[in-house]
Amino acid sequence: MVVPGSSKKEQTLKLIAEKDKIEQKIKEFGAVLEANGNIGMTGSLIDNEGFPRNDIDVYQVRTARNQIICLQNDLKALMKEIEKGIHEVHAEAAAASSSTSGSTKTIGLNSKEPEDELPLVAICKVDLVFEGSPAEDAGICVGDQIIEFGSANSRNFKKNIAIIAEIVKNKVNERIPIKINRKEQIIETTLTPRTWNGRGLLGCHILPI
Template structure:
């Protein structure tokens, strides 16, 4: 493997990127706190705040829910910008590999070599016309990486839920191993509201270590 020389400004770029990552952590904590406000009212981002007669619901704090939803939307937009800045900072600070390549095919995914990754989850359901189906996810796909989550840091399915939550409207790179293929594939998943439930339209279950 041949590595290019490090950018002279890489040290400064790393410092700035670390600060941005610290800001990212604070932002995600605030988003989590706001989602807990919604959970305490037994609502999510899309449920109606009025009853069948057109009056504000009396079983929830309508003002609190409305404020939390608005703030979440604003913070998710900020989170998207922060993730873009982090990616830009990493590109500036890390040396590029000159002898690696990947080939894009007609299904909008790349064959890549990621020998160190192990499957930690599997796709058990994909709904028609869902974001998951649109990106190329299929039942029996073995998940090796889901955004920043992989077998080395995966704890439970809440890790994946958090990635989806913070990435609504943004791209998540999902590395999978498809049945009958020896190579790994990277899919570009865009969580968003659609006609079905959730933001993905699929079910992903953890894989026990003995099944890997």
């Protein structure tokens, strides 16, 4: 039996893998243009007298340019599909976590303990991790529930994802301590926000619980 949410995630990851392949092909054809005097996409193919230039391989350059244009169009269409897929994965994860968010509120309202003495609970759930990303390097997996993300925890998070975004912004190339609940097992690790081949600085998508 295929779980709908899992299937959509897998489809999106396949699209991302295809995107990486297209970007690699564009890079390879770009190298062809560089090898021909770094002519680029707009450099003239004829000399001052109107004849084909003899210092470059005109046929090779034309072929590379045509392939790059086609690949860029394919990439643009693919990026739209990826964006749509990510939104759908997020929507499904949000729907699945709606019931648990209600129970978390009830615990907080019924507790008679001071807020700073309440036990820490998960504040976010990881619903997508990209291959080769800082998140994957840190050992973060889909389904992990984040209890602490740097200074953010259930005592100050208040379901405001902007808090994590601000921490990431101020900790680029610095280790952020993270505490995770993975299948009732508490795991501590560090995540270093950095520029990588994909989008963002973490390479994962998280939703507040």
